[in-house]
């Protein structure tokens with residue numbers, strides 16, 4: 399089954415639009431991991447196992463692993479664990495890749511063959527040839543930055559070109575020209591709900607990955623109302639820190655599960 403089909407199936411079987419972000423920061427891990435040489439892996443595994451029942455997807459951010467010695471091995475083993483123990487939950491590698499075609503081809507090997515992710519986030523700034531190696535991968539997902547969640551999103555993404563802001567050109571081009579295989583999705587920040595509404599109008603039922611609720615303060619109700627599709631799905635709403643660090647005590651996994659359940663239920667209230 400393709401990434402998009404697996405995502406759609408998971409939305410329904412888990413009754414969840416929540417994506418659990420796996421961004422392990424060594425400075426914030428619970429005390430019990432202080433002397434654990436494999437802390438990045440062990441912490442994320444415990445969080446994922448505790449929150450899986452409430453998740454439509456997992457999203458490890460590559461920087462939190464690659465920044466540390468042994469981190470890429472931890473990421474590889476983590477995704478292998480997710481695929482083995484939670485095979486119905488798609489894994490999105492947040493890598494924000496984008497480069498000339500020959501280098502992009504290596505990034506596609508990294509995301510899909512080395513790490514075993516179902517989908518990867520991509521920066522569309524370098525254009526179609528930089529996306530092609532990902533779009534050609536049967537069954538894998540390509541999730542392009544459209545309107546990001548950070549304040550600096552305005553610097554370039556809202557620049558007017560031919561009467562419309564750049565992010566709208568990105569949404570339209572990807573929906574109309576890059577999505578021939580039906581494996582594209584877009585990243586839209588929860589902190590820009592009005593722009594989310596416009597993007598939903600442009601892209602039809604294309605899945606949207608929404609970071610920015612929780613620690614970044616995005617409004618869940620506005621996100622769901624403005625971003626959902628007619629059947630009440632279409633969204634992959636990510637929270638990382640708000641779930642990962644719900645408690646720094648011995649109860650960290652239970653607290654993460656409670657935070658995930660509460661956010662899943664809050665999202666569902668507005669569907």
Ligand SMILES: O=c1ccn([C@@H]2O[C@H](COP(=O)(O)O)[C@@H](O)[C@H]2O)c(=O)[nH]1
Nearest residue numbers: 459546547587609612613614637638639
């Ligand atoms: O526009 C974007 C694109 C990606 N992100 C990533 O999502 C998570 C958000 O983490 P929180 O702790 O829930 O704020 C993180 O991995 C970012 O790199 C984003 O925030 N905004």
